[in-house]
Amino acid sequence: MTTRLTNRLRVARAELRISQEELARRARVARQTISAIENEQYVPSALLAFVLAREVGKPVTELFQLKEDEP
Numbered sequence: 001m002t003t004r005l006t007n008r009l010r011v012a013r014a015e016l017r018i019s020q021e022e023l024a025r026r027a028r029v030a031r032q033t034i035s036a037i038e039n040e041q042y043v044p045s046a047l048l049a050f051v052l053a054r055e056v057g058k059p060v061t062e063l064f065q066l067k068e069d070e071p
Contacts, residue, residue: 002069010038012056012063026055 013023013034020034027034029048036042037052044052044064053060 004040004067004069005043005064006040006067007037007064008058009034009052009056009063012058013038016056023052023055027051 013020020038021031024031024034027048028051033042033044033048037044049060049064053063056063
């Protein structure tokens, strides 16, 4: 069984009607970082996860979840 981090960042960003570029500016990261997180190609540090959660107004536990994959 494999554990991976999933996220609802794209949904939360869409609810606020902000672009990846705008969220990246607010979080002080590159737009490519936001894209990679949304596409689950990059796992953010705990600090970045909390910053992103703050910027989209969601609890970090609502924005990021652990998912167990079957082998």
